[in-house]
Amino acid sequence: xxxxxxALARAREWYGPHSSTAAEWAxxxxxLAKGTTTVxxxxxxxxxxxxxxxxxxxxxxxxxERTPLVDEILVVDSNSTDATAERAxxxxxxxxxxxxxxxxxxxxxxxxxxxxxGLAASSGDIVVxxxxxxxxxxxxxxxxxxxxxxxxxxxxxxKGAYERPFIGADGVRLRGGGGRVTELVARPILNxxxxxxxxxxxxxxGEYAGRREVxxxxxFVTEYGVELGLLVDLLELAxxxxxxxxxxxxxxxxxxxxxxxxxMAGQILHTAWTRLERQGRVMAAQPPARTLLQFGLDGQASxxxxxxxxxxxxxxxxxxxxxx
Ligand SMILES: O=c1ccn([C@@H]2O[C@H](COP(=O)(O)OP(=O)(O)O[C@H]3O[C@H](CO)[C@@H](O)[C@H](O)[C@H]3O)[C@@H](O)[C@H]2O)c(=O)[nH]1
Ligand SMILES: O=C(O)[C@H](O)COP(=O)(O)O
Numbered sequence: 001x002x003x004x005x006x007a008l009a010r011a012r013e014w015y016g017p018h019s020s021t022a023a024e025w026a027x028x029x030x031x032l033a034k035g036t037t038t039v040x041x042x043x044x045x046x047x048x049x050x051x052x053x054x055x056x057x058x059x060x061x062x063x064x065e066r067t068p069l070v071d072e073i074l075v076v077d078s079n080s081t082d083a084t085a086e087r088a089x090x091x092x093x094x095x096x097x098x099x100x101x102x103x104x105x106x107x108x109x110x111x112x113x114x115x116x117x118g119l120a121a122s123s124g125d126i127v128v129x130x131x132x133x134x135x136x137x138x139x140x141x142x143x144x145x146x147x148x149x150x151x152x153x154x155x156x157x158x159k160g161a162y163e164r165p166f167i168g169a170d171g172v173r174l175r176g177g178g179g180r181v182t183e184l185v186a187r188p189i190l191n192x193x194x195x196x197x198x199x200x201x202x203x204x205x206g207e208y209a210g211r212r213e214v215x216x217x218x219x220f221v222t223e224y225g226v227e228l229g230l231l232v233d234l235l236e237l238a239x240x241x242x243x244x245x246x247x248x249x250x251x252x253x254x255x256x257x258x259x260x261x262x263x264m265a266g267q268i269l270h271t272a273w274t275r276l277e278r279q280g281r282v283m284a285a286q287p288p289a290r291t292l293l294q295f296g297l298d299g300q301a302s303x304x305x306x307x308x309x310x311x312x313x314x315x316x317x318x319x320x321x322x323x324x
Contacts, residue, residue, distance in 0.1 A: 109223065112221045164182075165177060223267045
């Protein structure tokens, strides 16, 4: 009990000094701070033809041409069946196919795999991840995340925070109604087991940045477990004081169906479970079920796989390949 209270107090103590807003990080000031540090922006994209081009265009125009803060824009085409790759390339990104990166490894699926492949295929000292389905994207998403990393050598990882509206099919905007898995699963489980992380408003948000040397030292969970896995593993590796949060304003994205979010929640629970086991905090007589039984509107039942896999820290793989 006392430990929980102490951890929560740590989260509160951390919050003020480690939180800022995107408006505090002016591009020109960041350019001075950047020096020789190189920056890659990596966008994982599966069937994001309507939005990926606009996001790449804004980053290229504002942060490559106007204020050269970004050295590389990389889109990881995550087995898209639409024109995602063409739109991204036309807007000026380098595009790699997820399965073509480290192609000697058996391919895995999902967002976490796209991010890990993006880390492997990019070269910046700082890597900024941005989802490719954002609407109303602005360059402040990237500059906000770069701010603490370019100005404070003690910061290793920066996570975006934002207000997340829910926009229904009728276009009605419900303020604060988005981030359903965040509010119903991720934040409760983080508060329960890793209360030091309670100060992160959007633990599942897809916009965050880190130093390559640290990102290469942690595993990447595949599918939608990747964000929760990174937060917990980076807390263990680097500590809360090496982590920061930046308010990026409002984030609007494409909403998935409730059933899809149920599967996402299953993947996030699996990720939390593996971390609890690894940290010696639970011991199971048998592993958790890998499936989720879901029912359609017609009552039809489908057994869905919600298990996640994991890629090892990239640094360990590169070291092995050097030896071989
Ligand atoms: O197999 C996949 C699935 C998704 N994506 C991309 O990943 C991003 C986010 O995926 P999305 O399906 O839009 O996720 P959300 O429903 O928005 O889920 C939220 O919660 C997830 C779980 O933490 C995070 O991974 C997301 O970034 C966050 O936006 C988008 O650019 C997708 O195109 C891939 O590249 N490959
Ligand atoms: O991050 C989340 O909680 C999920 O992506 C769901 O987001 P949504 O409720 O805004 O669709």
